[in-house]
Amino acid sequence: MSQLSSTQVSEHSFYLLHESIIDSYSKEFENYKKADLPKSEIKRLRKELFGKIKKIGKRIGTKLAENLLKENTKRIKDREEMFKFLAKTVWRALYSRSANFLEKNDHSTKFFLHDHVFTPYRGLSASNSTDTQNIAHFYTIFTCGVIEGYLMTQSVTAIVHAEISEFPKTKFVCSIDNSRSMDREAMEN
Amino acid sequence: SFWQKFIKKKMYINVQYFCIVGADDTPIFESEFGNSANINDKYWKQCVIHSSLDSVEQLQWKSQSFYLGKSIDEIDNFLVSGYVTSGHTKFLLLYRVDNSKKLDSKKIDDALRSFFNEVHKLYVKVLMNPFYEPNSLIENTFFEERLNLIVKNSKIN
Numbered sequence: 001m002s003q004l005s006s007t008q009v010s011e012h013s014f015y016l017l018h019e020s021i022i023d024s025y026s027k028e029f030e031n032y033k034k035a036d037l038p039k040s041e042i043k044r045l046r047k048e049l050f051g052k053i054k055k056i057g058k059r060i061g062t063k064l065a066e067n068l069l070k071e072n073t074k075r076i077k078d079r080e081e082m083f084k085f086l087a088k089t090v091w092r093a094l095y096s097r098s099a100n101f102l103e104k105n106d107h108s109t110k111f112f113l114h115d116h117v118f119t120p121y122r123g124l125s126a127s128n129s130t131d132t133q134n135i136a137h138f139y140t141i142f143t144c145g146v147i148e149g150y151l152m153t154q155s156v157t158a159i160v161h162a163e164i165s166e167f168p169k170t171k172f173v174c175s176i177d178n179s180r181s182m183d184r185e186a187m188e189n
Numbered sequence: 190s191f192w193q194k195f196i197k198k199k200m201y202i203n204v205q206y207f208c209i210v211g212a213d214d215t216p217i218f219e220s221e222f223g224n225s226a227n228i229n230d231k232y233w234k235q236c237v238i239h240s241s242l243d244s245v246e247q248l249q250w251k252s253q254s255f256y257l258g259k260s261i262d263e264i265d266n267f268l269v270s271g272y273v274t275s276g277h278t279k280f281l282l283l284y285r286v287d288n289s290k291k292l293d294s295k296k297i298d299d300a301l302r303s304f305f306n307e308v309h310k311l312y313v314k315v316l317m318n319p320f321y322e323p324n325s326l327i328e329n330t331f332f333e334e335r336l337n338l339i340v341k342n343s344k345i346n
Binding site: 066067070074075154187 | 250253276309316317
C-alpha cells in the first residue's frame, strides 16, 4: 500500500467535494423538474443553479490568478501568452498536469483548450455513452468558471463552455467579447 | 531597542502616504506615514495621489514589469511612485526626497521595487482570505500591522 502525498490527499478531497456539490445541485434540479413547471421556468432554474457553481469557479479563478502571477517577473503581453500560462501553470495548480493542446481562431477572439484526459471525471462511467457525456458536462462547469475568473484578472471578458466530443477528451471554448475587454488586443480593434 | 540608536539606519526617502486603488479605480486602503501640519495637508496628499492615476493608466499598458517607476508624477518636492499588479490593483506611494542629500537614483529604484514586492505578497495574502471581497475596503488589522513593519524595516523612511 503506497502512502498518498499531501497534495494527492488535497486533490482527492477537492474532487469529492466537487462531486458532492454537483450531486446536491442535480438532486435539487430533479425536484424542480418533477414539479410540473413550464419549460422556460425550468431553463431559468437550471441556469441559476449551475450558475452558482460557475460563480464559485470565477471567484477561485481570480484569486488563483493573482496568487500564481505574483511571482512572474515578466508581464503577460498578449492573449497567446495568457492562454499559454493558463494551459501550463493554472492547469498544473488545479490538476497537476498541463493541458494538452491550445488553438485559436484568426481574430484571437476564440480560444480552444484541449485536455485529453480531464481529471475530474476520469473515473466516471454511466450505463451508456450518451448518459456519460450528459453527466460529465456538469463536471466542467466549475473549470469554465475558473477560466473566466482568470481572464477577468487580465481585463478580458469571455464566456467559456465545454464541448465533450469524445469522453474523456474535453475542449474548452473561450469566446472573448472584445467590446467588454480592456486588454491590448481589444483596444486595437 | 537600546542598540537601535547606535545602528545607523540608511534613510533613502521620506515616505508620506501610501494608497491602494482597486481595479475599478476606487481606493481600498490608505495609510499616512509622514506628519501633516493640518487637515488640509492630508487632503492635498490624497489629491496628488489621485491625480497621478492618469499617468498610471497610461503607463500600465506600456510597462514591461509591475513596477512603474520611481517618479510617475511630481508636484513641488513630492514624488509619486506606482506599481500595478496583474489584476490591475494599483499601489501608489507618495514620498519626498531630501534635495540636500545626494541620493543614487538606482538605489531609490531598488528600495522602492523591494518595498512594492513585499506589499504585493501581503496583498495576495489578503486576497486569499475567502471572506474578502475583491476590490472592497481592506479593514484587516493584520495587514496594517504588517505594512507598518514593512515600511519600518525596508530601506525607505
